[in-house]
Amino acid sequence: xxxxxxxxxxxxxxxxxxxxxxxxxxxGHTSVYWYQQALGLGLQFLLWYDEGEERNRGNFPPRFSGRxxxxxxxxxxVNALELEDSAxxxxxxxxxxGAMGNQPQHFGDGTRLSIL
Amino acid sequence: xxKITQTQPGMFVQEKEAVTLDCTYDTxxxxxxxxxxxxxxxGEMIFLIYQGSYDEQNATEGRxxxxxxxxxxxxNLVISASQLGDSAMYFCAMREGxxxxxxxxxxxxxxxxxxxx
Numbered sequence: 001x002x003x004x005x006x007x008x009x010x011x012x013x014x015x016x017x018x019x020x021x022x023x024x025x026x027x028g029h030t031s032v033y034w035y036q037q038a039l040g041l042g043l044q045f046l047l048w049y050d051e052g053e054e055r056n057r058g059n060f061p062p063r064f065s066g067r068x069x070x071x072x073x074x075x076x077x078v079n080a081l082e083l084e085d086s087a088x089x090x091x092x093x094x095x096x097x098g099a100m101g102n103q104p105q106h107f108g109d110g111t112r113l114s115i116l
Numbered sequence: 117x118x119k120i121t122q123t124q125p126g127m128f129v130q131e132k133e134a135v136t137l138d139c140t141y142d143t144x145x146x147x148x149x150x151x152x153x154x155x156x157x158x159g160e161m162i163f164l165i166y167q168g169s170y171d172e173q174n175a176t177e178g179r180x181x182x183x184x185x186x187x188x189x190x191x192n193l194v195i196s197a198s199q200l201g202d203s204a205m206y207f208c209a210m211r212e213g214x215x216x217x218x219x220x221x222x223x224x225x226x227x228x229x230x231x232x233x
Contacts, residue, residue, distance in 0.1 A: 031219065043207065045220035056220055088159055104151060105221060107161035 002027065004108035006091050012114045013081050021076040021111045025093030031055075032074040033094075033105055034066060038087035046089075049074055050096050078113070086115045118143045120208050122224035129198045129231055136183070137193040137227045139208035145169075148212045150191040151221065152182065155205040164206075167191055198231045205229075 005024045013019050025032050034046040045058040049068035063079040072093075078085055089112075092105035119142040129135040141150065152164040167175045167182045175182040183192040195202055205228050209221040 033220070035221075042225050043209075043221075043223040045222075048219050050219075058220065090161060092161070104163045104166055106163055107153070109158070109160040112159070 004091055004093050004106055006089075006108035006111050008111060009109070010112045010114070012116060014116050015081055015083060017081050019078045019081060019085075019113055021078075021089050021091075021113070022073065023076070023091030023093075023108060024073045025091075026106055028095070029093035029106075030072050030096035031094045031103075031105075032068055032072065033092040034074070034076050035090045035092065036060075036087045037090060037110070038084070041087075043090070047076065081115050083115050086113060088112050118145075118210060118212055118222050120210050120222050120224035122208055122227050124227045125225075126228045126230070129195075129229065131200060131231055131233050132197055134194060134196045135198055135229065137195070137206050137208075137229065139191045139193065139224060141189050141191060141208075141210050143189075143210065143212055145212040148210055150182070150184070151209045151211070152180070152191075152193045153207045153209060154202075155207060155226070157204070161207070165193065195229075200231050200233065203229060203231045 007022045031050040033048050035043045037043045047066050048056040052068050066076040068074045088110045090110045092107045094103040094105045121140045148169045150167045154162045165175050165177045165180045167184045174184050179196045181194045205226045207226045208224040
């Protein structure tokens with residue numbers, strides 16, 4: 001079974017540009033989560049999508065946005081990039097909220113975004 | 117407010133020995149889940165073990181076990197028979213309740229484990 005896949009592996013941008021990160025969940029998973037792991041700040045929750053809808057959002061400015069497609073894959077878009085956006089962006093997937101019990105989130109390998 | 121605390125920034129253990137990584141949590145919810153993840157230097161987050169707040173038995177997965185003390189709000193990870201490949205960052209995480217719009221994981225700051233021969 002294929003795991004969560006993210007692309008690209010690395011992304012280099014300059015300040016003010018826009019970045020698009022992509023994520024394909026594990027087959028059968030309908031929930032997709034995005035986290036930012038910046039140096040010294042730990043993992044911070046960004047966004048949660050389930051069944052195509054944004055279900056929850058972390059404490060990030062509106063220039064962080066995303067969407068989930070009918071096949072449950074997801075995009076994270078970051079507009080007007082700033083130096084402090086440099087981080088590892090991790091995508092995770094799980095069975096949806098309709099599943100019983102606490103489902104673990106399974107993570108991809110991440111996209112390392114560097115802002116020059 | 118929900119919070120995860122990992123007080124050990126770094127731990128050393130000799131190969132084949134057992135090691136305990138500490139995790140305490142704070143929540144006002146009665147229903148929650150606790151998770152441990154491993155992050156090698158390559159960056160991917162690997163799910164290790166899960167404990168539900170209503171589970172009466174401590175969770176075990178192979179060499180990993182979770183020492184769950186609900187009254188103390190602690191969920192320590194025990195790795196038995198450490199291997200060199202266990203060297204990594206370890207994160208404790210929590211998800212509260214069954215409320216539909218609060219499915220995020222809250223992570224601790226992590227513990228870097230180094231296993232030496």
